[in-house]
Amino acid sequence: MTIDLLTEQEIPEVCEIEMECFTHPWSEQSLRESYANPDARFFAAREDGKIIGYISAEIILDEGYIMNLAVRPEFRGRGAGKNLVKYIIKRFKNDLKFFTLEVRESNVGAISLYENLGFEFAGTRKKYYRNPTENALLFTLNFYKGK
Numbered sequence: 049m050t051i052d053l054l055t056e057q058e059i060p061e062v063c064e065i066e067m068e069c070f071t072h073p074w075s076e077q078s079l080r081e082s083y084a085n086p087d088a089r090f091f092a093a094r095e096d097g098k099i100i101g102y103i104s105a106e107i108i109l110d111e112g113y114i115m116n117l118a119v120r121p122e123f124r125g126r127g128a129g130k131n132l133v134k135y136i137i138k139r140f141k142n143d144l145k146f147f148t149l150e151v152r153e154s155n156v157g158a159i160s161l162y163e164n165l166g167f168e169f170a171g172t173r174k175k176y177y178r179n180p181t182e183n184a185l186l187f188t189l190n191f192y193k194g195k
Contacts, residue, residue: 049128051135054090054102056083061099062092062118069118071179082115091135093119093128103132105140105147110192112140114149117158129158133165137189145192150184152177162187 054062059079066073074082082088087108093101101119105112114136119128137147150173151158167187176184 049100049126049131050094051091051131052094054083054092054099056080058092058099059083062090062102065099065102065118065120066116068121072177074116088115089136089140091132093132095123101128101132103136105136107140107144110143110145112136112144112147114147117149130161130165133161137165141191146188146190148186148188150176150186153183153185159185159187162189165189 059076062079063074063076066079082104083090085106087106088104089107090102090104092099100123101117103117104115106115107113114133117129117132119132140147147167148170149162149167151162153159153172167189170186170188173184173186175181
């Protein structure tokens with residue numbers, strides 16, 4: 049497995065992954081708009097040249113917001129999601145105070161992944177998700193240690 053920058057030409061493939069993974073996936077247009085945002089960063093995990101997962105984040109000044117993480121269902125359980133999160137943490141931790149994200153409260157696999165990587169529960173957004181309606185749990189990984 050390799051992880052590197054996602055290209056704009058690969059957005060249709062990411063759109064396929066979105067459709068496979070989420071009940072309310074991002075549209076290709078939404079992905080393209082996010083990709084065009086100068087604060088956005090997209091990275092892909094690849095096996096044999098095929099994108100098996102991706103992660104996107106917005107880096108705003110010294111704050112990091114993980115926007116999406118998705119791995120094709122047939123490739124789950126092989127470490128792609130964990131490696132994508134570890135990759136983005138390593139790449140940006142020296143420049144950021146924190147990374148934060150939201151996750152469905154029923155997504156116990158993702159919650160376990162984030163907690164194992166040092167993210168801490170930071171709050172709840174009531175009825176944040178649709179299809180089905182569900183709360184979002186906020187998790188944050190702090191890098192800033194203060195003086």
